[in-house]
Amino acid sequence: MNAPIQHPIVSRDHWIAVRKALLAREKELTRLGDRIAAERRALPWVRLEQDYLFDTADGPRRLSELFQGRRQLLVQHFMFGPGWEQGCKSCSFMADHLDGMAPHLAHRDIALLAVSRAPLAEIQAFRQRMGWRFPWVSSHGNDFNRDFHVSFTPEERARGEVFYNFHMTAFPLEEAPGVSVFSRDDTGQVFHTYSTFGRGVEVMMGTYNLVDLTPRGRDEDGLEYTMAWVRHHDRYEDMAAPAAACCGSARAQA
Incomplete structure (x- = not known):
């Protein structure tokens, strides 16, 4: 500090x-x-030509079936790749805010959902550890993460730049954070209405708004990457251990 x-x-x-x-x-x-x-x-909307199929706790479900009876769907692109020991700590910080917001957003006709490329069993184990209740589905085996530019192949990364946050940029990891919004009409057709990446994902971090009111603020000045202080909420007791780089390095991009 x-x-x-x-x-x-x-x-x-x-x-x-x-x-x-x-x-x-x-x-x-x-x-x-x-x-x-x-x-x-x-903003104008984009009609989705593909109704992506996800693995969910209730079995395979299409994107159009994940709106929980509502017309709007807010998706957290959660950095959790296949075989990872745990989900990204910064994405977990974001996700810590979801359960409290869910009932209020539901009354604004908005469903919440997290999507990761890790297999469903790995997602469920980590979700149970963190004590979260919000729906979290697996895009393992479909192109959702690639199409929304939050997962990158080794070949893409080897070229030195990937398409992220609407431009070509260097990115150190195979997964990236983001938030996307979708709308569904009465016929079940799904439209992409908005996405935000990089520091745009701070819209989910209500804790930051309160931290920014205090004299010390985020305590991030001079750090190699932002959010270095953040831990998984069940790991704060070991403050001496250095935090591994995660999507905080991506968030440094405005």
């Missing part, structure tokens, strides 16, 4: 004046966020 920042100590009146100046900037950011959200909702 970085050394504490030395802050000036001032009167309450001085603090309020400085705080009000910052509040004006915060309001600018809020209004900009509202305008961008409107632009996001207005």
